[in-house]
Amino acid sequence: METLERILAQHQFFKELSPEYLTLVTGCASNVRFEQDQNIFRVGEEANQFYLIREGRIALQLFSPDRGHITVETLSEGDILGWSWLIPPYYYVFDAKVLDVTRAIALDGKCLRRKCEEDHNLGYELLKRFSSLLEHRLETTRLQLLDLYGVRS
Numbered sequence: 001m002e003t004l005e006r007i008l009a010q011h012q013f014f015k016e017l018s019p020e021y022l023t024l025v026t027g028c029a030s031n032v033r034f035e036q037d038q039n040i041f042r043v044g045e046e047a048n049q050f051y052l053i054r055e056g057r058i059a060l061q062l063f064s065p066d067r068g069h070i071t072v073e074t075l076s077e078g079d080i081l082g083w084s085w086l087i088p089p090y091y092y093v094f095d096a097k098v099l100d101v102t103r104a105i106a107l108d109g110k111c112l113r114r115k116c117e118e119d120h121n122l123g124y125e126l127l128k129r130f131s132s133l134l135e136h137r138l139e140t141t142r143l144q145l146l147d148l149y150g151v152r153s
Helices: 005-012 019-027 109-118 119-149
Strands: 027-036 039-041 050-062 068-076 093-107
Touching: 005 019, 005 027, 005 050, 005 093, 019 109, 019 119, 027 050, 068 093, 068 119, 093 109, 109 119
Parallel strands: none
Antiparallel strands: 027 093, 039 093, 050 068, 050 093
């Protein structure tokens, strides 16, 4: 039987995380399911969760008054959705819309922030992992905007 801890331990994002920290992270985890066309979160909403996508597809979007919703990146199995739970003031900076029925593991950001405050080494481990994710999302957004506005670098 697959447990949440085992699923997290096998995920690339949590690889080589110490068993002690993996147990702490798993204590903040739960299974979730999202239906097609559901909005998981919107820009400006309080960010208290992130998700490990197990199956399905989710569009990360920005809204432009001139162009409507612009998909910055499409996330699918194995991807991590959401980093805003980690950085004050804890508000989402993208919209997340479900493209296909999606199963995921939700991780409670408030729970994790509390555990990171109690154990700064855990906080540092998660910050290192999310820093890489942030850099990737920033680069993806930059390339999407360059393409959208026809700017060549």
